[in-house]
Amino acid sequence: MAKVKALIMTGYGINCDAETKFAFELAGGEAEIIHINDLIKNKSLIKQFRIIAFPGGFSYGDDTGSGKAYANKIRNNLSEEFSEFVSGDNLVIGICNGFQIISNIGIVPGYSKLGEGDVALEHNNHGRYECGWVDLNVSENNSVFLRGIKSLHVPFAHGEGNFYAEESVMKRLVENKQDALRYSKNGSPAKGEYPFNPNGAMDDIAGITDVSGRILGMMPHPERYLYFCQREDWTYQKEMLEREGKKVPEYGEGLKIFQNAVEYFQ
Amino acid sequence: MKDSVFRIDVFSKGKDYRGEALKKRLNSYGYAVEKIYVSDSYIVNASLSAEEAEKLSAALTNRVTQQFVIDKPYVLNNFDFALEIGFLPGVTDNVAHTVREIAEDLFKKEFDREKSFFSAVTFFIKGTDGNSAEMISAELSNPLINRTKIFSKSDYEKNGGFGVDLPIVHVKEHASADEVKIIDDDEYLSKLGKMGIEDERGFRGPLALDLPSMHAVRDYFLKVEKRMPRDIELEAIAQTWSEHCKHTIFSAEIDGEKDGVFKKYIRAATMEIIKRRGDNFCISIFEDNAGGIEFDENYMVSDKVETHNSPSALDPFGGSITGIVGVNRDEMGFGLGALPIANRYGFCLADPEDNDPIYRSKDKSSRMLSPRRIMEGVVSGVNSGGNTSGIPTPQGFVYFDKSYKGKPLVFVGTVGLLPKKINGKPSHIKKAQNGDLIVVAGGRVGLDGIHGATFSSEALSEGSPAGAVQIGDPITQKKMSDAIVKEARDMELYNSITDNGAGGISCSVAEMAKESGGFVVDLEKVPLKYPGLAPWQIWVSESQERMTFSCSPEKAQKLIDLFKSRGVEATVIGTFNDSSRAIVKYKGEVIFDLDMDFLHNGLPRKILSSVTEKCSNPHPAYAEPEHGVLLKEMLGRLNMSSFEFISKQFDHEVLSNSCTKPLQGKGRVNSNTSVIKPLFDSYKGVVLSQGMYPSYSDHDPYRMALASIDTAFRNAVASGANINKIAILDNFCWCDSLNPARLGQLKEAAKGCYDAAIAYNAPFVSGKDSMFNDFKGYDSSFKEVKISALPTLLVSSIAVCDDVRTAQTIDFKSEGDAVYLVGKTSKELCGSEYFSHLSEKGIISQGGVVPSTDCEKYISYYKKYSEAVSSSLIASSITLETGGLAFALSRSAMAGLIGAEIDLSSVSADSNLRDDEILYSESQGRILCSVRKDKKAGFEKLMGENAKQIGEVKGSKLCVKGISGKTIIDEEISLLHSVYKKRLAKY
Structure with missing residues (x-):
């Protein structure tokens, strides 16, 4: 059977394209990095793919607000193709800057027409870019990407990850079970407590899905935790596992998200 | 058509996180600010219709959280002063460039690259009088790159906002190359070299060419080219020949x-x-x-x-x-x-x-x-x-x-x-x-x-x-x-x-x-x-x-x-x-x-000629301080404090190559090395580290260089490098470098570089120097002052790690692990952080000896240590650098958030050392590690006499017994940790 193909968007400062491509490949898929200008020039390219990933990065340097300019570019030039893609049985994932982009495009949570966002990722409440690791709880949801995942230990790095939605939107997210990923502290809700919730996100939201479960946006970076030795505390974990006579794992928790995407088409 | 010049202000509808974060920061610096609102301001100088202006503004606004106004003041009730910070003409305005790209994509037409769009940020500040508004403006801007405007609330309202001043560059056309006179007159040539070319607007800025260089220029143009140079030729020669x-x-x-x-x-x-x-x-x-x-x-x-x-x-x-x-x-x-x-x-x-x-x-x-x-x-x-x-x-x-x-x-x-x-x-x-x-x-x-x-x-x-x-x-x-x-x-x-x-x-x-x-x-x-x-x-x-x-x-x-x-x-x-x-x-x-x-x-x-000045002061006499108090004072020193605030704001995870991190262990303690994995599908790694001891330079520049290379090399070994694949880089940042004494130090340091590199078989692969790190100006009472940076040699190391899965971090891992010190401790405290501390307190002046470095001896046991790391015999690894044993112990314990019991009488040291000297000597060639009980025998067999067990990972305290057997340090790790984290935390 032919491997499923993922389109990895790039250009204008997206910078996690190579590792995102590798994540899909390690998960058993095929992936191709395509510059947005090449896609605009040859719009039918999109038809070759069943998955589109918007990787992390600093598109347009976050100027005028993260993700905004890249989302405008999609809306101005590729809205038809994107509408068609997301209405089909295809998958989209937006990670970090990619989440900022797809929430500006509006495909997560997907309550308004393409090009109109319903949620925002605001400046971190402490006012600074920050990189570290967080724990996430996965609530009951219908996301393809999160099948079989109950929690995630995963790195993050952003200056604008502070999730915000109006009360009515938040309510709808919860009702529809789109509120998939939340920052946690020792398995319990982080309740806004820094550094467990690293940015002040409303209701500890770290990621949301669309209604269908085929589109996922998340601030943390699962593609940065494909191998165990990428974990921030792996030297400690390794010692503990060895002392308990247990095997040290090879892979990291982020891989499962990409495996789920690939398996969806098998 | 819309007026060709207009202004867009975009601001938060709800909570303004940037404003709140800025308020907190200003409060921590002592400004009595109650509230700050921030608006992003864009000044547009392009023919756009009213409809297009709306469309562009909408594209610059997040509809969920923001609103915009066009050519209208952003009216708020709750502020005293408004402050606009933009760029001076000609300063790179990245946001403006993005706005241009957004507009070009939106309207499918091109705009002038430099004249169409400008960005500024406007701050509306509550709780400040005129004087501190000026101070806040100075705090947030730099007069060399920014232009600022301050309005009181009433002025802001009276003027209808900040208006639309365009920071367009106006350069007086000067589109020709001027001939520059070269004459055989040393005074003239010196001045030309020092002050630069003079035109109707004054001197253009230094050529930084000394007289012998100017003579070469003179001879070339007068004798070879037989003509006068043009300004562009002289400027280019000055660039090409610069010290830089x-x-x-x-x-x-x-x-x-x-x-x-x-x-x-x-x-x-x-x-x-x-x-x-x-x-x-x-x-x-x-x-x-x-x-x-x-x-x-x-x-x-x-x-x-x-x-x-x-x-x-x-x-x-x-x-x-x-x-x-x-x-x-x-x-x-x-x-x-x-x-x-x-x-x-x-x-x-x-x-x-x-x-x-x-x-x-x-x-x-x-x-x-x-x-x-x-x-x-x-x-x-x-x-x-x-x-x-x-x-x-x-x-x-x-x-x-x-x-x-x-x-x-x-x-x-x-x-x-x-x-x-x-x-x-x-x-x-x-x-x-x-x-x-x-x-x-x-x-x-x-x-x-x-x-x-x-x-x-x-x-x-x-x-x-x-x-x-x-x-x-x-x-x-x-x-x-x-x-x-x-x-x-x-x-x-x-x-x-x-x-x-x-x-x-x-x-x-x-x-x-x-x-x-x-x-x-x-x-x-x-x-x-x-x-x-x-x-x-x-x-x-x-x-x-x-x-x-x-x-x-x-x-x-x-x-x-x-x-x-x-x-x-x-x-x-x-x-x-x-x-x-x-x-x-x-x-x-x-x-x-x-x-x-x-x-x-x-x-x-x-x-050039240099002189070598030997400065030797005897090891100072002073009473041994109380150790618990001393340790906390030391951990609160700037050079020992956590700089987590820096580490965590630099993304070290992008590209997915990070293996050992800048902050290690549960206690998130700054490490001196990083291990990365450059290829997605290979476990081969690269180890990065450095060594630097500017405080030794004025006492013994030769030993300073040896120690710097040893530290850069040893750090790489300690965290998992292949000892045969370590390369180094040199960065000399000297001062006043035409001064023969400074040149003497430079030469001594370079000799040290040669000796250590040869001994470690570690080639210099790249380097850079900066020779004039001096400031000449005036102090607070306008008296002339010259401040010269310490002669600073940074040695960076880059090494190959055969398998990142055997890399090691600094944190103690588990209760019961044996703590070993590799290498020998001598009474070498001149230039140490401890003596700097005592000097600053007025207790002593620097003296004694700068740490010596015996590369030949060290390399023999580094090889063994490297084997111990790669065969996973050890559970934590940290080198002793600035701050010596006390700092290394504290860091491993704070990183693991676990205590240790240490006995200084077990330390392999010269016989004449006191407890404080053992704890704070900066003798080179030393590594502190912890070893799981059942791996002790293997480790000891491999390391032999070069490693001595000095204690055990245990409890929640750092307990240190002195050579007399008396407990001299008995401190909760949580307390030490909070001292370590505190000093720079507010930044």
Whole structure:
């Protein structure tokens, strides 16, 4: 059977394209990095793919607000193709800057027409870019990407990850079970407590899905935790596992998200 | 049609997080601010209809959280003052460039690049009077790059907001090359060299050419060319011959030694090591923009560390961001183009709490930025440059000393990854061919960054050119970098590549032309930000984010088209040839015509002499302090405190290559090494570290250098490097370098470099020097003052780690593990952090001996230790550096958030040592590690006498028994941890 193909968007400062491509490949898929200008020039390219990933990065340097300019570019030039893609049985994932982009495009949570966002990722409440690791709880949801995942230990790095939605939107997210990923502290809700919730996100939201479960946006970076030795505390974990006579794992928790995407088409 | 000039303000509908964070920051600095609202302001100078203006505003606004107003004041009730901060004309405005791109995509038409859009930020501040509004404005802006407006609430309302002043650059047209008079008059020539060319507007800025250099210029023009030089020729010679580019001091004849310091010590060590090794470890050394070593069968890794000190003193943000993106370009221009995979940083700063002003001239407005502003600026410059470029920044340090108050030292480095072969051809070999076109890609040229190279070759003083200040544009560079390293390189679209750094295209073109033998440039083809630049300005401007290529004529257009499709401008500006002449034309007229050999080799070598001063003070006598109190005082010192606030704001996870982190263990303690995994599908790694002991320099520069290399090397070994695959880089940041005593120190340090490198078989693969880190100005009472940075040698190490899964971190892992100290402790405290502490308290003055380094002895047990790490015999590993055993123990314990019981009588030490000396001596060659009980026998067997168990990981306290058997330290780790974290936490 032919491997499923993922389109990895790039250009204008997206910078996690190579590792995102590798994540899909390690998960058993095929992936191709395509510059947005090449896609605009040859719009039918999109038809070759069943998955589109918007990787992390600093598109347009976050100027005028993260993700905004890249989302405008999609809306101005590729809205038809994107509408068609997301209405089909295809998958989209937006990670970090990619989440900022797809929430500006509006495909997560997907309550308004393409090009109109319903949620925002605001400046971190402490006012600074920050990189570290967080724990996430996965609530009951219908996301393809999160099948079989109950929690995630995963790195993050952003200056604008502070999730915000109006009360009515938040309510709808919860009702529809789109509120998939939340920052946690020792398995319990982080309740806004820094550094467990690293940015002040409303209701500890770290990621949301669309209604269908085929589109996922998340601030943390699962593609940065494909191998165990990428974990921030792996030297400690390794010692503990060895002392308990247990095997040290090879892979990291982020891989499962990409495996789920690939398996969806098998 | 809408008025051609209008203003958009975008502001938060709800909670304003930026305003709140800023309020907190200002409160912590003592400003009584109650509330701040921030609005993003865009000034538009373009023909747009009212409908288009609305559409553009909507595109700049997040509809969920923001609102906009067009040409209307953003009316708020709750503020006292409004402050607008924008850029001065000509300063890079990245946000404005993005707005232009947004507008162009939205309306499918082009706008003038520099005149159509401008950005500013407006702050509405509650709770401040006129005076502190001025102070807040000064706090948030830099007069060298920003323009500010302050309105009271009533003025803001009366004027209907801030209006639409356009910061358009108006340059008085000066589009010709002027002849400069050269006469045989030393006084005239000296002045010309020192002050620069004089025109109707005054002196243009230093050429930084000394009299012997001016004599060479005089002889060349009068005797060889038989004509007067033009300004552009003199300016270009000054750039090419600058200390910054030619390392005139490092290569000068010194004390009758023809080879000079660099060749005799640094280069010689490497050449000898390469010969002795006889392997392929060193691939490209000293010849390119960076140094390259073998990584594995298919790849090499390259490394380069730069300094950006002078610009950072004036505009710390601009200085450090241009520094980091500049050294990224060194990697993009290494060989045929390396992918930047990790950044390094190092900041040598004055105490951020020092508020005593210093001035560049006898004028209050010339006040230098405070040490705190400099620290914040250089940190946020690397934050912005590194994070935005998507290059991880795992490895770095901060070091504080009052000698860095006049000029901070800003080290920035980048590691690159390059396949050894590209399409079957060696990737580190490149050559501009006769007939190749010269292509320049990236940003446009403006007046920013003129005289950067000559400026950094001099001490910072009143005459330093503010025009040297620039701001980086990392996104333009990121677009260019991807197009080069991920596309053009492998399509073989160019024959040679180099970056534009100091001296701009005058240096990059002339440098690359050495490969072909000459060039002709048509200067009017260089894309400009705005008209009116004089030819010499176009030629030497250091406007950022530019690379120069040599392309065969049939491929040049392909390269230009590729760049265009990636949003990057590229242009053919001339041709490389083999004429032996360097020729620049402007609108058809030859305005620059020099012999290539004179341009590159005409600089007379300096002849210098040095003196070596032995300073020896006896080991001071003082009473031993109470140890619990002392340890907490030490952990609260600037040089020991956690700089987590820096580590966590630099993305070290991007590219997915991070294995051991800048903050280690549950306690998140700063480590001195980072291990990265450059390839997605391989466990082979790269170890990065450094060593640096400026506090030893004035006491014993030879030992300082040995210790620095030992530390850089030992750090790599301790965290998992293959001991046979460690390379080093040198960065000499000296001061007052024509002073024979300073030169004596330089020579001694270089000797130390030679000896240690040879002993460790660790070649220098790249280096850089900055010789005049001096400030000449005035103190708070306007008395003349000179502040010279401590002679500072940074030794960086880069090593291959065979399997990252055996890398080690500093944190104690588990109760019951045995704690070992490898190496021997001697009474070596001169220059130590402990003696600095006692000196600052007025208890002693520095004395005794600087730590000696016995490389031959150390290497024998480092080899064994390296084996212990790679065979997973140990559970934690940390070297002893500044702060000695006490600091290493504390760090491992704080990182693991677990205690230890230590017995100093078990430490392998000379017999005459007291407890405080054992704890704080900075003897080299030592590593502290912990070992799981059942691995003790294996470890001891391997290490033999070189490792001694000194205690055990245990409990929640650090308990230390002195040599008499008495408990001298008994402190909760949680308490030590909070002291360690506190000092710099507020930044």
